[in-house]
Amino acid sequence: xxxxxxxxxxxxxxxLGWGRGRLLALDGLNLRVCEGEVYGLLGPNGSGxxxxxxxxxxxxxxxxxxxxxxxxxxxKVVSRLHVGFLPENPYFYxxxxxxETLEFYGRLCGxxxxxxxxxxxxxxxxxGLARARDRRLAGYSKGMLQRIGLAQALxxxxxxxxxxxxxxxxxxxxxxxxRDLILRLKGMGKTVLLSSHLLAQVQDVCDRIGVLNxxxxxxxxxxxxxxxDQQRLSFTVQGLPESGRAAVESAVAAAGGVVVSVExxxxxxxxxxxxxxxxDKRGAGEHD
Amino acid sequence: MTDARNExxxxxxxRVWMIAVNTLTESVRQKVYxxxxxxxxxxxxxxxxxxxxxxxxxxxxxxxxxxxFIKDFCLGAISVFGxxxxxxxxxxxxxxxxxxxxxxxxxxxxxxxxxxxxxxxxGSALLVLVSVVMMSVMFGAALKFKGDNYLKVTQxxxxxxxxxxxxxxxxxxxxxxxxxxxxxxxxxxLLLTFVKLALLAAITLLVSTFSTxxxxxxxxxxxxxxxxxxxxxxxxxxxxxxxxxFLLTLIPDLSVFNVADxxxxxxxxxxxxxxxxxxxxxxxxxxxxxxxxxxxxDREI
Ligand SMILES: Nc1ncnc2c1ncn2[C@@H]1O[C@H](COP(=O)(O)OP(=O)(O)OP(=O)(O)O)[C@@H](O)[C@H]1O
Ligand SMILES: [Mg+2]
Numbered sequence: 001x002x003x004x005x006x007x008x009x010x011x012x013x014x015x016l017g018w019g020r021g022r023l024l025a026l027d028g029l030n031l032r033v034c035e036g037e038v039y040g041l042l043g044p045n046g047s048g049x050x051x052x053x054x055x056x057x058x059x060x061x062x063x064x065x066x067x068x069x070x071x072x073x074x075x076k077v078v079s080r081l082h083v084g085f086l087p088e089n090p091y092f093y094x095x096x097x098x099x100e101t102l103e104f105y106g107r108l109c110g111x112x113x114x115x116x117x118x119x120x121x122x123x124x125x126x127x128g129l130a131r132a133r134d135r136r137l138a139g140y141s142k143g144m145l146q147r148i149g150l151a152q153a154l155x156x157x158x159x160x161x162x163x164x165x166x167x168x169x170x171x172x173x174x175x176x177x178x179r180d181l182i183l184r185l186k187g188m189g190k191t192v193l194l195s196s197h198l199l200a201q202v203q204d205v206c207d208r209i210g211v212l213n214x215x216x217x218x219x220x221x222x223x224x225x226x227x228x229d230q231q232r233l234s235f236t237v238q239g240l241p242e243s244g245r246a247a248v249e250s251a252v253a254a255a256g257g258v259v260v261s262v263e264x265x266x267x268x269x270x271x272x273x274x275x276x277x278x279x280d281k282r283g284a285g286e287h288d
Numbered sequence: 289m290t291d292a293r294n295e296x297x298x299x300x301x302x303r304v305w306m307i308a309v310n311t312l313t314e315s316v317r318q319k320v321y322x323x324x325x326x327x328x329x330x331x332x333x334x335x336x337x338x339x340x341x342x343x344x345x346x347x348x349x350x351x352x353x354x355x356x357f358i359k360d361f362c363l364g365a366i367s368v369f370g371x372x373x374x375x376x377x378x379x380x381x382x383x384x385x386x387x388x389x390x391x392x393x394x395x396x397x398x399x400x401x402x403x404x405x406x407x408x409x410x411g412s413a414l415l416v417l418v419s420v421v422m423m424s425v426m427f428g429a430a431l432k433f434k435g436d437n438y439l440k441v442t443q444x445x446x447x448x449x450x451x452x453x454x455x456x457x458x459x460x461x462x463x464x465x466x467x468x469x470x471x472x473x474x475x476x477x478l479l480l481t482f483v484k485l486a487l488l489a490a491i492t493l494l495v496s497t498f499s500t501x502x503x504x505x506x507x508x509x510x511x512x513x514x515x516x517x518x519x520x521x522x523x524x525x526x527x528x529x530x531x532x533x534f535l536l537t538l539i540p541d542l543s544v545f546n547v548a549d550x551x552x553x554x555x556x557x558x559x560x561x562x563x564x565x566x567x568x569x570x571x572x573x574x575x576x577x578x579x580x581x582x583x584x585x586d587r588e589i
Contacts (some may be wrong), residue, residue, distance in 0.1 A: 057396045060588045077297045077398055091388045097316035107306045108397050152393060162396075169387035203493065 002161050004191035005056060009065035012215075014053050025051045027215040028065065038186050039197040040202040041221075042273060043212035049195035050088055052212070053162050056193075057085055057277050071162065084153030085191065088164040088195075089172075090145055094138035097127050098148055101137060109156035123151040128177060142169040147189055150178065154185075163194040167187040169202055179205050184260055200271040203227070209269070211276050219276040226272055293397040293480075299346050306408045307394070311411020312418075315377055325419050328369040332426045335361045336434040351461070355468045356552050358434055362427040363477060363548040364421060370485040371513060374418050378412040378492040379505035382584070386500060391589055393545040401585050407409045409493050409577060415484045424478050435469030473551045475560050484545035488513055494580040497587070499560030540572045 013022040020142040026048040028116075030199040033039045036213050041049050054060045056067050072079040092101055102120045106112075111119060124130045132140065140148065146169060153161055166177040166182070181204045182192055196202050202209060203223060211219040220224075240248070252258070307565055315321050335358045384393040385408070442462050492509040499505055517558035519536045520543040544565050547557050 011324065057392075059392060059395060078295050080396060081295055081297060083396065085392065087389055087396075089389075090393065092390055092393065095314050096310075100313075102308065104310050105393065105397070108303055108399060127401055156397075169360075174451075178373055219289040288518045 002035055003032050003068070004035045004037075005031060005039075005067070005069055005193060006071075007031040007052075007056070007067040009069055010049070010055055010062055011064045012054070012055055012060065013063045016074065017167060022063075025215050026055065026212075029212075029217060029230065031217070033191060036186070036189055036195070038182060038205055039208040040206035041193065041212060041270075042197060042199065042202060042209055043195075043277070044197065044277065048215040049212060049213040050164055051215075053085070053164050053193070053195065055200040056162065057083070084148045084156070084158040084161045084232070086146075086153045086161075086166055087165045088168065090149035090152075090235040092137050092145065092148065095136060095194050097136050099132050099133040101148060102151055105152045106155045108270075111156065119155065119157075122211040123154060126153045126154075126181070143171060143174050144177075146170050147174070150181070152218075156189075160191045161193070163192065165196055166194055166197065167198060175201060199273055203269045211273060213277055213280045214282055216280075216282075218280050220274070223269070227269060289296055297400070299400060300403060301335050303399055303403045304410060305356050306403060307399075307407025308410035310511060311381065311408055314362060315411070315415045320448065320482040321373060321415060321419070321483055322371060322378060324373055325422055326506065327362050328365055328419075328423050329426045331365050332362050332423060335365075336430050337398075346580075349487050351442070351465055352468055355431065355435060355438070355465070356570050358431055359468075359474070359552050360548070362423075362430065363481070363551075366423045366427065366478070367546075367548070368486075369417060369423065370420050371488060374412070374416045374512070375506055375509045377494055378409075378489045381408045382410060382493070382496045383500040383505070386589060391433045395589070405493075405497075405581055406577070408489060409580075412489045412493070413486050416489055417482065421481045427481055428474075428556070431469055435465055446558060466499045468554075471551065473557045476557045476559075477547050477551045479543040480547055483566055484542055485539060487542075487569050487573050487576070490576040490580070494576050497580045497583040512539060513542065515539050517546070518543075520544065532584050540569075540580075544568065560576060561562065 007029050010026060010031070010125040011024075013024050015022055016269075028050075029052060031052070038049050039147070041052060042145060043049050051060065055062055056069065056074055057080065061075075063181040067074045069083060074080075093104070096104065099120055102123055103116060106116045106119055123132050127150050129144060129147050130152070137145065137148065146166070150163070150166065153163070161164060163182075167178050170178060179201060182194070186205075194202075194206070207223050209220070239269050292367075382405075385394075391404070391411050396400065442458055442465065446455055446458045446462070449458060488509065491512055494504060495508045495512075496505045498528055516539055519539050520541045523533060523541070547561075550557055
């Protein structure tokens, strides 16, 4: 299957201005996001999550390495044909109303006429802004801007969504709505790459995650595997007679153990995340 | 299934237009420009009242003088307010997009950077066009109102004329007033003013592609605007020195667009001259936009 996103040795050093050197924001990232999966890019502040997304969208240019979207080099305009992007802390044209904003972005993506109007209504409904459609964005709250940002990213029904902290600044109910929306998009066969540092939330929606720290990928894997606890064992047994069960339990007890549950116990991403960061011995703010 | 590898996103005038309309909408809804235009309109319409106090309501030689005054005053006002709108309306377009990061949402769509830049420029050129047209209509109305008044007064003096000589004189006077009011060269002057302002907007856009400071952009644009009016004479003065001449060609000679004085004095403006100047402005404009594109395309956002 074709990768929705692929990066090879993607490296970004920001010029900090004359005499102040360059800041290594992303260091040799090799990322693969398969079609149809929800991938979570995690990492502390300043670890290079937004930089990765901007590199993929050709908003900033790599110092070395390259990236592809559906096998199209991302420095080509055509690579963005099937991509929707929600920037972090999005901010839009504040003199436009919600509906006008979506109409504008829809037109940019080639929609027009009745199809456009229908799509705008659909999206406003989908992100829960139908009642605010005729209000100017200057009066929108942060959570509402986040929602209109999501709608804007979805306007042309893209196959791939890049969401930079989609739930930042949104209340718990709103953030649940957004996560449900992401799962719905996944159900429709869309690929999602999202960045976040809200681990508990990511755990619910992501198939795979990668943890960035100081521009380097320090942990990657399937969420279900990562959170399964290797320290503890659990047996799922079928057809064990009562006497047998007593024997097992007494054997466990005799060995000093306690039977707690019958499923694979899980750790949280939070624990894993902190563990991985602790193991990463590099110092902050590497310059060259 | 669609495969982006086999697709192509070409330059799209439609997207440019979309961005231009969006830019114009933003500007119009930002009350600043409306207030500026409104102020200009009030000033222009009041020109006829200034002249009333200044000269008095007669149908004689003064009538022509007063019409000249109105033309001078209004063409000047259109030029000055147009300049303010062109510079202020353009200087913050790109910096605002970068600061508010609205540009991310546009360039992450299949939109070319050149389309974005051109759309932004077209939006501010449209704002200038709308302003100039509104001010021109008001100017035309003020001129016609005043001219009709003078014609009426002169008409009366024809009726009261004692002898053939005075009557002939009054009829000639009426012809002169009509010629002064319905002067087609006024349209040429307004057209050239617009071309000048459109060029000025492009220069401001170019400046704003490498500086995000609004104050700096406005200051540099103003500097170029005033320098542009001085290069014509300067070129004549330093005609011998090749280097100086070259430097002076970098700044557009904006004085060639100023035909207001000739129009007011009644000197004919040949269409050939208008055409030449329009072509000069257009060539300059293309170069400036191309330069802005090269700066902007090479910039991380
Ligand atoms: N335009 C820039 N110029 C210079 N340095 C930059 C620029 N953009 C980002 N950086 C630096 O690059 C590093 C990575 O930044 P980035 O925005 O990618 O982090 P992030 O993971 O998205 O963080 P956050 O969670 O706070 O959004 C940071 O150290 C940041 O200071
Ligand atoms: Mg970020």
